[in-house]
Amino acid sequence: MPDIERRTATHGDERALAAIDYATWSTQVSPAPLWPRETPFFDDRTTPENVLFAHEDNAVLGYVKLRPSPMPASSGHVQEINGFAVGPNHQGRGIGHLLLDAARNKAIERRARRITLRVLGTNTRAQSLYLAHGYRVEGRLVGQFLIRNSYVDDVLMALHMD
Numbered sequence: 001m002p003d004i005e006r007r008t009a010t011h012g013d014e015r016a017l018a019a020i021d022y023a024t025w026s027t028q029v030s031p032a033p034l035w036p037r038e039t040p041f042f043d044d045r046t047t048p049e050n051v052l053f054a055h056e057d058n059a060v061l062g063y064v065k066l067r068p069s070p071m072p073a074s075s076g077h078v079q080e081i082n083g084f085a086v087g088p089n090h091q092g093r094g095i096g097h098l099l100l101d102a103a104r105n106k107a108i109e110r111r112a113r114r115i116t117l118r119v120l121g122t123n124t125r126a127q128s129l130y131l132a133h134g135y136r137v138e139g140r141l142v143g144q145f146l147i148r149n150s151y152v153d154d155v156l157m158a159l160h161m162d
């Protein structure tokens with residue numbers, strides 16, 4: 001494995017992160033239609049401190065978005081993964097594993113006890129990776145999405161950290 005570093009994003013990383021997001025979109029991994037290429041990566045809830053990314057020789061290889069629950073009064077112990085992708089040319093190198101480790105460490109640093117995420121039923125590769133990191137399926141919204149004339153489940157997964 002090459003020497004890959006992980007760090008929190010800055011606004012200067014926005015273009016590279018948006019390019020990975022765009023390049024990894026497919027109907028197998030996203031229920032949303034492909035967005036315009038120039039769509040900003042950061043918004044009100046996706047702020048730089050909530051994006052961890054792996055880089056090598058100044059190139060962004062992949063990222064994971066980890067943000068607090070939108071209901072901090074009752075769910076302050078919950079962090080959400082709401083974006084996770086590795087550039088097509090760098091997939092299969094173990095970077096996904098590194099990013100999930102980084103997300104877990106960051107969640108612990110934020111005193112979380114639980115990380116939640118949602119994944120399409122068709123995205124078996126991501127599901128296997130989450131299972132390998134201790135995430136468990138907690139629910140399934142059956143046929144939640146109609147994608148290319150097929151009904152697809154929304155799978156709810158979570159990691160408990162004690």
Ligand SMILES: CC(C)(COP(=O)(O)OP(=O)(O)OC[C@H]1O[C@@H](n2cnc3c(N)ncnc32)[C@H](O)[C@@H]1OP(=O)(O)O)[C@@H](O)C(=O)NCCC(=O)NCCS
Pocket residue numbers: 024029062084085086087090091092093094095096097098118119120123125126129132
């Ligand atoms: C899911 C994703 C982030 C994984 O990143 P990655 O860097 O390729 O993952 P890793 O290299 O750490 O590999 C994870 C596992 O997938 C396996 N894998 C890698 N490339 C694969 C391929 N082309 N086909 C099937 N499995 C593959 C690896 O062997 C590894 O399994 P192992 O732990 O048993 O060895 C990446 O595939 C991706 O960006 N997918 C599109 C976006 C997406 O699905 N995001 C998740 C939304 S919920």
